[in-house]
Amino acid sequence: MFQALGTHGPELSPTMGLVLDVLLLGAAFWLLAGPNRRSVHDVVLMATLVVSVSLIRVVMQPLPNIQPVTVACLLVGAQLGARRGAAFAVMVTMLSNFFMGDGWWTLFQAGGWAMVAVLGSRLSLVVDGTYNATRTCFASLGSAFIFGFVVSFSILDGTFGAIDFLFYLANGLPFDLLHALGNLTFAVWFGAWFSSILNEQASLESIERAVVERHGIDA
């Protein structure tokens, strides 16, 4: 399964790589699947978001740890809900890593950004359609460190002790700070605009919730 152990964790055999891709893609579909029928608009919007954010990530690859995906995940999570935010995170990771290099770390990047999306859905960054810029700025700063922490687990391959791992985390702090600074910049410049794009369609989950609540009252 694992061919070797490398600096980013185990090097994957082709079979294991395929299994991992299927796993991630399956997770994305599972997250997107639901009892409600999605409109064409929803599907196109999600596809466009995934492709464009992936493209931006690939283009910005030369800049060390500048990750536009993090803020995008945060806001998609906030506007479209945790499930679709996490699915968005998985698909962007897979698509962009197809160009930037796929491997064991894809799993942890997808997990890290999915966690950020879930966080975005829970932090009330958008309340009643109103975008909270201050809260988004703080969330974008914090999410850089959360993502960095989750992704760092990809280094664990059995040869690393707890102390070694802590020092590995500490070594990455300057890059986490740069990530946070990049997130803040994206949030203050594009946060409101990006949020407004997503806000044009009400969150399906919020509609579902509203319907359920109304029925509850009727009952």
Added chain:
Amino acid sequence: MRFRLLLVGALVLFLLPTLPVQAESSSFQEDFTLQWSHDFGDAYITTAPLFAGERLFVRTSASWGGSSAPTVASFTLEGKLVWSESNAHSTHHDMAPLLHVTAGNGSCGAWPEMMMIGWSDGSVEARSPNDGTLLWSYETEQVTWGVTGVMAVDEDQIVVPTRTGLVSLCASDGSMTMEATTGLGWRNGVVVGDEEYFLGDESGVLWGVSTNGTTRSVDLGDGKIRHAPILTSAGILVQLQGQQSSTMYVLDSANLSTIQSLPIGPSPGIPVTAGAFVLAFDSEAIRSFSCSLICEEVDRVPFLSNGEIGLVQDGHYMLPYNGNEQGWGLVNITEYGRLQVQMVTTGADGYATAAPGFTSSATNGEILAFGSDGGVVYVHATTTNVEEPAPEQNIAAFDWVAQGTVFLLYLALGGAGVQLLRGNGASVLKFLSVYMLLIGLLVIDQVAIQWSQTIDELGPQSNDEEWDPSWNESWRGTQIVSITIGGEVRAAGGFEGYTNALDLTLAACEELGVEIETDATRIGTYVLSFDGETGEGWEYTLDGRLATLASDYSTIDSTTRVEWSPVESR
């Protein structure tokens, strides 16, 4: 709208003059051919030949046994001797660098273009570069020898380090305007500071001499100061040459107190300022130092040289190699202070102390002159003339990334300022975030390196005392390198004095006959392959602990074990 466009245009034009022109580096043997040489007979050439105008000036000495009288000679660039002056009274150690002084005038009068010559009998001569005519001379005290260090120009004064101190001579007529006594000096070059001159002596004392002749000094201990001190923003940099090793001192110019002392190798040569760095060299290595707030060694390459180093083509430096493998080191110092050294042969190979002379012009191309200890000057030139850069070449050399970043920094900071005045807090944050992000991107490499070094120092030291029984017992207590190539472990040990993992690895590869391929990046030098084996990449451990830095940034101690293995074998 038009006004804004004009403003942007003006800002772009304002940035244009800062464009850097970087020449392509090329190998010496491919570009230069020997044009002519001149044999001065039984003499030495111990200071750099000097190009001035369309002439080459060479001085010889008879140090350590030469029989020919020390001479200063002037040649055309084609090798025709124009004039030559010998000094029958010389005590043979004539190694004070020649000093070319352009015509000028000052409070003590006007002077023509001059070639200043300091002799070992203590005389100081101002001669016409054209025909060698003596314009004026001044006698300083001779104690076995006289003037041996580099002189300096301070406005209308020629400042001369003598055997017993320092004199200041009016450039127009050689009249003495200041004299100060210091300890006995040898190659005791002088440097001109803001309010005083600095020079060292053979007793390890650094002297500060004000323009009115009053002195102050500091005793740095046992050793000799044999170069002109270097003034850096970190302080006055002085090498104290000891018996077995030497020390580089950084002194506070205000009170001459020691700010820092850094160990260097034995028999150091004359250090020079190389852009933002200082290049120093000795019997162990060439070292680059960064001296901004403090001086710190940036890089080191094993080398053996003890005389002068000179600026040559493409912004490189050149110095003679005084080891068994004879030749010259061609040194490239990168913008981050890393050193790349290439060995070349010139004909003037062998033990030497004189740096090469260098000139470049559109008509004559690039010319290099090498003086040998055999008393022969070899003049090499490029086969094709250097063309004046066309305007479009300048545009091609424009560093868009650097200038664009600076421009964006201006815009971001300016934008933040304007928004602050308007009282728009959200917009201030917008512009400041861009500014901070750009700054972050500019400094991240160095910050990450420094941070990792700090973390490594704080980290738990490995207690892995595993000793490979195949290693030689005599390696205990020394630096050891092992490399696993194709499953076979090859090791070398017994090394001492290396301060980073890469230098140690390079030395081990040389001993083991292993070919190493590296790649220099902004965050350090990475090993690509050993003996052509790339694998999935190479990683190394220091005393059993996986390293987190590029090997040239990993500091090691006197007993470090560096173990290289391909990542797939971990």
